Amino acid sequence: MICKDRVVAVTGAGRGLGRAHALEFARQGALVVVNDLGVARDGTGEASGGPADDVVREIEALGGKAVADLGDIATDEGAAGLVATAIDAFGRLDTLVNNAGFLRDRMLVNLGEDEWDAVMRVHLKGHFLPLKHAGRYWRAESKAGRAVDARVVNTSSGAGLLGSVGQGNYSAAKAGIVGLTLVAAAELGRYGVTVNAIAPAARTRMTEEVFAQTMAAPAEGEFDAMAPENVSPLVVWLGSAGSREVTGRVFEAEGGKICVMDAFRHGPTADKGARWDPSEVGDVVKDLLAKAPAPEPVYGAG
Numbered sequence: 001m002i003c004k005d006r007v008v009a010v011t012g013a014g015r016g017l018g019r020a021h022a023l024e025f026a027r028q029g030a031l032v033v034v035n036d037l038g039v040a041r042d043g044t045g046e047a048s049g050g051p052a053d054d055v056v057r058e059i060e061a062l063g064g065k066a067v068a069d070l071g072d073i074a075t076d077e078g079a080a081g082l083v084a085t086a087i088d089a090f091g092r093l094d095t096l097v098n099n100a101g102f103l104r105d106r107m108l109v110n111l112g113e114d115e116w117d118a119v120m121r122v123h124l125k126g127h128f129l130p131l132k133h134a135g136r137y138w139r140a141e142s143k144a145g146r147a148v149d150a151r152v153v154n155t156s157s158g159a160g161l162l163g164s165v166g167q168g169n170y171s172a173a174k175a176g177i178v179g180l181t182l183v184a185a186a187e188l189g190r191y192g193v194t195v196n197a198i199a200p201a202a203r204t205r206m207t208e209e210v211f212a213q214t215m216a217a218p219a220e221g222e223f224d225a226m227a228p229e230n231v232s233p234l235v236v237w238l239g240s241a242g243s244r245e246v247t248g249r250v251f252e253a254e255g256g257k258i259c260v261m262d263a264f265r266h267g268p269t270a271d272k273g274a275r276w277d278p279s280e281v282g283d284v285v286k287d288l289l290a291k292a293p294a295p296e297p298v299y300g301a302g
Protein backbone atom coordinates (compact mmCIF):
# COMPACT_ATOMS: atom_id res chain seq x y z
CA MET A 1 0.00 0.00 0.00
CA ILE A 2 2.69 2.52 -0.99
CA CYS A 3 0.08 5.04 -2.23
CA LYS A 4 -2.49 4.70 0.56
CA ASP A 5 -5.09 7.51 0.33
CA ARG A 6 -3.17 9.45 -2.33
CA VAL A 7 -5.40 10.96 -5.02
CA VAL A 8 -3.99 10.03 -8.43
CA ALA A 9 -5.12 11.12 -11.91
CA VAL A 10 -3.96 9.02 -14.89
CA THR A 11 -4.61 10.29 -18.43
CA GLY A 12 -5.41 7.75 -21.15
CA ALA A 13 -6.12 5.19 -18.42
CA GLY A 14 -8.88 3.34 -20.27
CA ARG A 15 -6.46 1.00 -22.06
CA GLY A 16 -2.92 -0.27 -22.29
CA LEU A 17 -0.29 1.21 -19.98
CA GLY A 18 -2.58 3.82 -18.40
CA ARG A 19 -5.08 1.14 -17.41
CA ALA A 20 -2.31 -0.98 -15.86
CA HIS A 21 -1.02 2.07 -13.91
CA ALA A 22 -4.53 2.96 -12.67
CA LEU A 23 -5.15 -0.60 -11.44
CA GLU A 24 -1.77 -0.78 -9.67
CA PHE A 25 -2.31 2.63 -8.02
CA ALA A 26 -5.67 1.32 -6.76
CA ARG A 27 -4.03 -1.89 -5.44
CA GLN A 28 -1.55 0.35 -3.62
CA GLY A 29 -4.39 2.20 -1.86
CA ALA A 30 -4.77 5.27 -4.11
CA LEU A 31 -8.06 6.94 -5.05
CA VAL A 32 -7.92 7.11 -8.84
CA VAL A 33 -9.24 9.46 -11.51
CA VAL A 34 -9.40 7.37 -14.68
CA ASN A 35 -9.23 9.78 -17.64
CA ASP A 36 -9.79 8.54 -21.18
CA LEU A 37 -11.35 10.01 -24.28
CA GLY A 38 -11.92 6.52 -25.69
CA VAL A 39 -10.56 7.22 -29.18
CA ALA A 40 -9.04 4.88 -31.79
CA ARG A 41 -5.34 3.97 -31.97
CA ASP A 42 -4.70 6.95 -34.30
CA GLY A 43 -6.80 9.36 -32.21
CA THR A 44 -9.74 9.32 -34.62
CA GLY A 45 -13.30 8.14 -34.03
CA GLU A 46 -16.12 9.12 -31.73
CA ALA A 47 -15.10 9.82 -28.14
CA SER A 48 -16.45 7.09 -25.85
CA GLY A 49 -16.72 6.74 -22.11
CA GLY A 50 -16.56 2.95 -22.38
CA PRO A 51 -12.86 2.30 -21.65
CA ALA A 52 -12.66 4.70 -18.66
CA ASP A 53 -15.92 3.39 -17.18
CA ASP A 54 -14.68 -0.21 -17.57
CA VAL A 55 -11.49 0.55 -15.62
CA VAL A 56 -13.48 2.30 -12.87
CA ARG A 57 -15.57 -0.88 -12.57
CA GLU A 58 -12.41 -3.04 -12.44
CA ILE A 59 -11.00 -0.88 -9.63
CA GLU A 60 -14.28 -1.03 -7.72
CA ALA A 61 -14.28 -4.82 -8.14
CA LEU A 62 -10.87 -4.83 -6.39
CA GLY A 63 -12.44 -2.92 -3.50
CA GLY A 64 -10.85 0.38 -4.59
CA LYS A 65 -12.26 3.83 -5.29
CA ALA A 66 -12.17 5.48 -8.72
CA VAL A 67 -14.02 7.97 -10.85
CA ALA A 68 -14.08 8.37 -14.64
CA ASP A 69 -13.09 11.58 -16.41
CA LEU A 70 -13.88 11.69 -20.12
CA GLY A 71 -12.17 14.96 -21.06
CA ASP A 72 -9.71 15.61 -23.90
CA ILE A 73 -6.53 16.40 -21.98
CA ALA A 74 -5.06 18.29 -24.95
CA THR A 75 -7.66 21.05 -24.43
CA ASP A 76 -7.52 23.67 -21.70
CA GLU A 77 -11.05 22.76 -20.65
CA GLY A 78 -10.29 19.02 -20.50
CA ALA A 79 -7.06 19.52 -18.54
CA ALA A 80 -8.67 21.91 -16.03
CA GLY A 81 -11.61 19.49 -15.80
CA LEU A 82 -9.26 16.63 -14.89
CA VAL A 83 -7.91 18.50 -11.86
CA ALA A 84 -11.45 19.60 -10.93
CA THR A 85 -12.71 15.99 -11.13
CA ALA A 86 -10.05 14.89 -8.62
CA ILE A 87 -10.90 17.71 -6.21
CA ASP A 88 -14.67 17.23 -6.56
CA ALA A 89 -14.52 13.46 -6.11
CA PHE A 90 -11.73 13.07 -3.55
CA GLY A 91 -10.96 16.54 -2.13
CA ARG A 92 -7.49 17.00 -3.62
CA LEU A 93 -4.88 15.84 -6.15
CA ASP A 94 -1.52 14.31 -5.15
CA THR A 95 -0.20 12.64 -8.31
CA LEU A 96 -0.67 13.30 -12.02
CA VAL A 97 0.39 10.66 -14.54
CA ASN A 98 0.46 12.06 -18.08
CA ASN A 99 0.12 9.05 -20.35
CA ALA A 100 -2.58 9.61 -23.02
CA GLY A 101 -1.50 9.64 -26.64
CA PHE A 102 -1.69 8.12 -30.09
CA LEU A 103 0.38 7.53 -33.23
CA ARG A 104 0.27 8.67 -36.87
CA ASP A 105 3.39 6.96 -38.25
CA ARG A 106 4.89 7.84 -41.63
CA MET A 107 8.28 8.48 -43.18
CA LEU A 108 9.10 12.20 -43.01
CA VAL A 109 8.78 12.67 -46.76
CA ASN A 110 5.18 11.41 -46.64
CA LEU A 111 4.18 12.92 -43.29
CA GLY A 112 1.23 15.28 -43.60
CA GLU A 113 0.99 18.56 -41.71
CA ASP A 114 -2.23 17.32 -40.05
CA GLU A 115 -0.43 14.15 -38.88
CA TRP A 116 2.40 16.25 -37.47
CA ASP A 117 -0.02 18.60 -35.68
CA ALA A 118 -2.25 15.86 -34.25
CA VAL A 119 0.67 13.97 -32.68
CA MET A 120 2.30 17.16 -31.34
CA ARG A 121 -1.03 18.23 -29.91
CA VAL A 122 -1.94 15.05 -28.05
CA HIS A 123 1.52 14.36 -26.60
CA LEU A 124 3.07 17.80 -26.05
CA LYS A 125 -0.02 19.90 -25.33
CA GLY A 126 -1.61 16.87 -23.68
CA HIS A 127 1.30 16.90 -21.19
CA PHE A 128 1.66 20.68 -20.85
CA LEU A 129 -1.98 21.52 -20.06
CA PRO A 130 -2.65 18.98 -17.25
CA LEU A 131 0.81 19.81 -15.84
CA LYS A 132 -0.04 23.52 -15.91
CA HIS A 133 -3.44 23.13 -14.21
CA ALA A 134 -2.13 20.69 -11.61
CA GLY A 135 0.87 22.98 -11.03
CA ARG A 136 -1.40 26.01 -10.49
CA TYR A 137 -3.45 24.02 -8.00
CA TRP A 138 -0.33 22.90 -6.06
CA ARG A 139 1.11 26.43 -6.09
CA ALA A 140 -2.17 27.75 -4.61
CA GLU A 141 -2.12 25.00 -1.96
CA SER A 142 1.49 25.78 -1.08
CA LYS A 143 0.81 29.54 -0.88
CA ALA A 144 -2.20 28.87 1.35
CA GLY A 145 0.21 27.17 3.78
CA ARG A 146 -1.00 23.61 3.19
CA ALA A 147 1.70 20.93 2.86
CA VAL A 148 2.15 19.72 -0.71
CA ASP A 149 3.92 16.43 -1.46
CA ALA A 150 2.93 16.03 -5.08
CA ARG A 151 4.20 13.99 -8.03
CA VAL A 152 4.04 14.18 -11.79
CA VAL A 153 5.04 11.24 -13.98
CA ASN A 154 5.29 12.05 -17.68
CA THR A 155 5.45 9.53 -20.52
CA SER A 156 8.24 9.86 -23.07
CA SER A 157 9.44 7.01 -25.25
CA GLY A 158 12.55 5.34 -26.56
CA ALA A 159 11.52 7.02 -29.82
CA GLY A 160 12.00 10.41 -28.15
CA LEU A 161 15.33 9.46 -26.57
CA LEU A 162 17.02 7.60 -29.43
CA GLY A 163 14.78 8.32 -32.45
CA SER A 164 12.60 5.90 -34.39
CA VAL A 165 12.33 5.51 -38.16
CA GLY A 166 8.84 6.32 -39.45
CA GLN A 167 7.98 8.24 -36.27
CA GLY A 168 9.41 11.74 -36.86
CA ASN A 169 6.36 13.46 -35.37
CA TYR A 170 6.13 11.11 -32.39
CA SER A 171 9.90 11.15 -31.71
CA ALA A 172 9.95 14.97 -31.74
CA ALA A 173 6.94 15.16 -29.39
CA LYS A 174 8.37 12.56 -26.99
CA ALA A 175 11.77 14.31 -26.94
CA GLY A 176 9.88 17.54 -26.18
CA ILE A 177 8.31 15.83 -23.16
CA VAL A 178 11.81 15.26 -21.75
CA GLY A 179 12.56 19.01 -22.03
CA LEU A 180 9.21 19.83 -20.45
CA THR A 181 9.96 17.40 -17.59
CA LEU A 182 13.31 19.10 -16.83
CA VAL A 183 11.74 22.57 -16.75
CA ALA A 184 8.72 21.48 -14.70
CA ALA A 185 10.98 19.75 -12.15
CA ALA A 186 13.03 22.94 -11.79
CA GLU A 187 10.00 25.25 -11.59
CA LEU A 188 7.65 23.23 -9.37
CA GLY A 189 10.16 21.90 -6.83
CA ARG A 190 9.63 24.98 -4.65
CA TYR A 191 5.96 24.01 -4.22
CA GLY A 192 6.72 20.42 -3.12
CA VAL A 193 6.20 18.82 -6.53
CA THR A 194 8.55 16.33 -8.20
CA VAL A 195 8.41 15.70 -11.96
CA ASN A 196 9.95 12.68 -13.69
CA ALA A 197 9.43 10.89 -16.99
CA ILE A 198 9.37 7.28 -18.09
CA ALA A 199 10.10 5.72 -21.46
CA PRO A 200 8.08 2.50 -21.35
CA ALA A 201 7.94 -0.49 -23.67
CA ALA A 202 4.99 -2.85 -23.54
CA ARG A 203 2.57 -4.72 -25.75
CA THR A 204 -0.56 -2.58 -26.17
CA ARG A 205 -2.72 -1.86 -29.19
CA MET A 206 -0.12 0.85 -30.02
CA THR A 207 2.75 -1.63 -30.36
CA GLU A 208 1.27 -5.10 -30.76
CA GLU A 209 1.95 -5.26 -34.51
CA VAL A 210 5.64 -4.35 -34.12
CA PHE A 211 6.22 -6.69 -31.19
CA ALA A 212 4.36 -9.55 -32.91
CA GLN A 213 6.87 -9.23 -35.78
CA THR A 214 10.01 -8.86 -33.67
CA MET A 215 9.42 -10.91 -30.50
CA ALA A 216 8.25 -14.43 -29.79
CA ALA A 217 5.18 -14.74 -27.55
CA PRO A 218 6.09 -16.03 -24.05
CA ALA A 219 5.62 -19.74 -23.45
CA GLU A 220 2.99 -20.88 -20.94
CA GLY A 221 4.13 -19.98 -17.40
CA GLU A 222 7.09 -17.87 -18.68
CA PHE A 223 7.53 -14.21 -17.58
CA ASP A 224 5.65 -12.06 -20.08
CA ALA A 225 8.23 -9.28 -20.37
CA MET A 226 6.05 -7.13 -22.64
CA ALA A 227 2.97 -7.03 -20.38
CA PRO A 228 2.02 -3.39 -19.62
CA GLU A 229 1.65 -4.30 -15.92
CA ASN A 230 5.47 -4.62 -15.72
CA VAL A 231 5.91 -0.84 -16.22
CA SER A 232 3.42 0.16 -13.51
CA PRO A 233 5.46 -0.60 -10.33
CA LEU A 234 8.00 2.13 -11.28
CA VAL A 235 5.22 4.59 -12.16
CA VAL A 236 3.40 3.88 -8.90
CA TRP A 237 6.59 4.33 -6.87
CA LEU A 238 7.38 7.60 -8.69
CA GLY A 239 3.81 8.66 -7.86
CA SER A 240 4.17 7.77 -4.17
CA ALA A 241 5.42 9.82 -1.22
CA GLY A 242 8.53 7.59 -1.12
CA SER A 243 10.09 9.13 -4.26
CA ARG A 244 10.35 12.63 -2.71
CA GLU A 245 14.10 12.94 -3.41
CA VAL A 246 13.85 12.03 -7.10
CA THR A 247 13.06 14.71 -9.66
CA GLY A 248 13.96 15.70 -13.21
CA ARG A 249 14.89 12.12 -14.14
CA VAL A 250 14.03 9.93 -17.08
CA PHE A 251 13.71 6.16 -16.62
CA GLU A 252 13.32 3.45 -19.21
CA ALA A 253 11.04 0.61 -18.06
CA GLU A 254 10.40 -2.69 -19.82
CA GLY A 255 9.73 -6.15 -18.38
CA GLY A 256 11.83 -6.45 -15.23
CA LYS A 257 14.26 -3.73 -16.34
CA ILE A 258 14.52 -0.19 -14.91
CA CYS A 259 17.21 2.02 -16.46
CA VAL A 260 18.18 5.62 -15.63
CA MET A 261 18.65 7.42 -18.93
CA ASP A 262 21.88 9.36 -19.00
CA ALA A 263 21.39 11.56 -22.06
CA PHE A 264 22.48 15.10 -22.86
CA ARG A 265 25.42 15.38 -20.51
CA HIS A 266 28.19 17.75 -21.59
CA GLY A 267 30.79 15.66 -23.37
CA PRO A 268 34.31 16.42 -24.67
CA THR A 269 34.66 20.21 -25.13
CA ALA A 270 37.15 22.53 -26.82
CA ASP A 271 37.27 26.23 -25.94
CA LYS A 272 39.63 28.47 -27.93
CA GLY A 273 38.65 31.54 -25.88
CA ALA A 274 38.06 33.32 -29.18
CA ARG A 275 36.01 32.80 -32.36
CA TRP A 276 37.06 29.78 -34.43
CA ASP A 277 38.00 30.17 -38.06
CA PRO A 278 35.72 27.86 -40.11
CA SER A 279 38.78 26.11 -41.56
CA GLU A 280 39.88 25.04 -38.05
CA VAL A 281 36.55 23.61 -36.95
CA GLY A 282 36.63 20.31 -38.86
CA ASP A 283 39.75 18.95 -37.09
CA VAL A 284 38.56 20.16 -33.68
CA VAL A 285 35.13 18.54 -34.04
CA LYS A 286 36.62 15.27 -35.35
CA ASP A 287 38.95 15.17 -32.34
CA LEU A 288 36.05 15.79 -29.93
CA LEU A 289 33.91 13.11 -31.60
CA ALA A 290 36.79 10.61 -31.33
CA LYS A 291 36.74 11.17 -27.55
CA ALA A 292 32.93 10.97 -27.24
CA PRO A 293 30.89 7.76 -26.97
CA ALA A 294 29.23 6.78 -30.27
CA PRO A 295 25.49 7.48 -30.38
CA GLU A 296 23.14 4.55 -29.81
CA PRO A 297 21.35 3.39 -32.99
CA VAL A 298 18.01 4.91 -33.98
CA TYR A 299 15.17 2.37 -33.61
CA GLY A 300 14.38 0.79 -36.97
CA ALA A 301 17.50 2.17 -38.72
CA GLY A 302 19.88 0.09 -40.81
Ligand SMILES: NC(=O)c1ccc[n+]([C@@H]2O[C@H](COP(=O)([O-])OP(=O)(O)OC[C@H]3O[C@@H](n4cnc5c(N)ncnc54)[C@H](O)[C@@H]3O)[C@@H](O)[C@H]2O)c1
Nearest residue numbers: 012015016017037038039073099100101157201202204206
Ligand atom coordinates in the same frame (compact mmCIF):
# COMPACT_ATOMS: atom_id res chain seq x y z
N1 LIG B 1 3.25 0.72 -25.61
C1 LIG B 1 4.52 1.06 -25.67
O1 LIG B 1 5.42 0.20 -25.87
C2 LIG B 1 4.93 2.49 -25.51
C3 LIG B 1 6.28 2.82 -25.72
C4 LIG B 1 6.68 4.12 -25.52
C5 LIG B 1 5.76 5.08 -25.11
N2 LIG B 1 4.43 4.73 -24.96
C6 LIG B 1 3.51 5.77 -24.54
O2 LIG B 1 2.70 5.29 -23.46
C7 LIG B 1 1.45 5.96 -23.47
C8 LIG B 1 0.32 4.94 -23.44
O3 LIG B 1 0.35 4.19 -24.65
P1 LIG B 1 -0.35 2.75 -24.82
O4 LIG B 1 0.65 1.91 -25.51
O5 LIG B 1 -0.93 2.30 -23.54
O6 LIG B 1 -1.50 3.14 -25.89
P2 LIG B 1 -3.08 2.86 -25.93
O7 LIG B 1 -3.54 3.28 -27.27
O8 LIG B 1 -3.36 1.47 -25.48
O9 LIG B 1 -3.67 3.85 -24.81
C9 LIG B 1 -3.70 5.24 -24.95
C10 LIG B 1 -5.03 5.75 -24.42
O10 LIG B 1 -5.03 7.19 -24.51
C11 LIG B 1 -6.34 7.60 -24.83
N3 LIG B 1 -6.31 8.96 -25.42
C12 LIG B 1 -5.86 9.32 -26.65
N4 LIG B 1 -6.00 10.64 -26.83
C13 LIG B 1 -6.55 11.14 -25.68
C14 LIG B 1 -6.91 12.44 -25.25
N5 LIG B 1 -6.75 13.51 -26.04
N6 LIG B 1 -7.43 12.60 -24.00
C15 LIG B 1 -7.62 11.52 -23.19
N7 LIG B 1 -7.29 10.26 -23.56
C16 LIG B 1 -6.76 10.07 -24.79
C17 LIG B 1 -6.86 6.54 -25.80
O11 LIG B 1 -8.29 6.51 -25.84
C18 LIG B 1 -6.24 5.26 -25.22
O12 LIG B 1 -7.16 4.58 -24.35
C19 LIG B 1 1.45 6.85 -24.73
O13 LIG B 1 1.84 8.15 -24.37
C20 LIG B 1 2.51 6.20 -25.60
O14 LIG B 1 3.04 7.09 -26.54
C21 LIG B 1 4.00 3.46 -25.15
